[in-house]
Amino acid sequence: MSSRATPKVVVLMGGPSAEREVSLSSGAECAAALRVSGCDVIEVDAGLVTSGDLGVQLQKIKPDVVFNALHGRWGEDGCIQGMLEWLKIPYTHSGVLASALTMNKLRTKDVYRAAGLPFAESRLATAREVEADHVMAPPYVVKPYNEGSSVGIYIVGENPNGPPQLASEMPDEVMVERYVPGRELTCAVLGDKALTVTDIVTDGWYDYHAKYVEGGSHHVIPADLPKDIFDMCMDYALRAHQALGCRGLSRTDFRWDESLGLTGLILLETNTQPGMTPTSLAPEQAAHVGMDFPALCRWLVEDASCDR
DSSP states (O other): OOOOSSOEEEEEEOOSSTTHHHHHHHHHHHHHHHHHTTOEEEEEEGGGSOHHHHHHHHHHHOOSEEEEOOOSTTTSSSHHHHHHHHHTOOBSSOOHHHHHHHHSHHHHHHHHHHTTOOBOOEEEEEHHHHHHSOSSOSSEEEEOSSOOTTTTOEEEOSSOSSSOOOOTTSOSEEEEEEOOOSEEEEEEEETTEEEEEEEEEOSSOOOHHHHHSTTSOEEESSOOOOHHHHHHHHHHHHHHHHHHTOOSEEEEEEEEOGGGGGGGEEEEEEESSOOOSTTSHHHHHHHHTTOOHHHHHHHHHHHOBSOO
């Protein structure tokens, strides 16, 4: 990025995905924090312009850095990253390949497998196959394989009345994944360092409601875990970040079945665009290790580049 003391930063937010409202919230919080940190900030709602017009708009603004606060498809699947590479504008978070890999849960697991990281057995199936009969022995989870924020998750228990009937907005092809009981854990990586581990306490699955509705979940930070489990979460998260080619900030989510000890710890997914409000999981972890929210946002700006 530019070495100017007051960098001009465009915060990209909103966008056209199902996670537009989450992105608008993250973007507003990041913009405010960046102003506190000394940046000249311009907020741009990417959902209000077409992709071609957005490129023209960015060329007119001539920012030193684009702070990517987009969530969901188009914003974190490599598309906006490719546009910024073409425009040669430095940007935050991960690049084209890592973004595309992590957004596709099947490809993420391919990388986990190659890196020797544990994950839940899964397969792709059409929505019609899932609704017709169990494509995997219950219990299992059905979810889109290329969306984020736990949009459209179905949990099929051990003794179901029948296969799930999916909502019309679910894609034609979905992921069916073995259900792993136990605790929901997460670990953020900043640069080349795992931060800490959070235990996410909810009444059920850590779904969209639990993530974004006040009172939907409770975060225990640092997680009260046996040392070997805590340390392995940190190790796995860093290895996933590196194997996927992530840059800047990422967050890897886990399930841990306590009855199985270390073998009960499995990776669910890695997120290259984790939620970015002061109370979101990754910023909470940064604050826990001594980096407040404005400092975290400014760090991401300083880390921005092309060819990520």
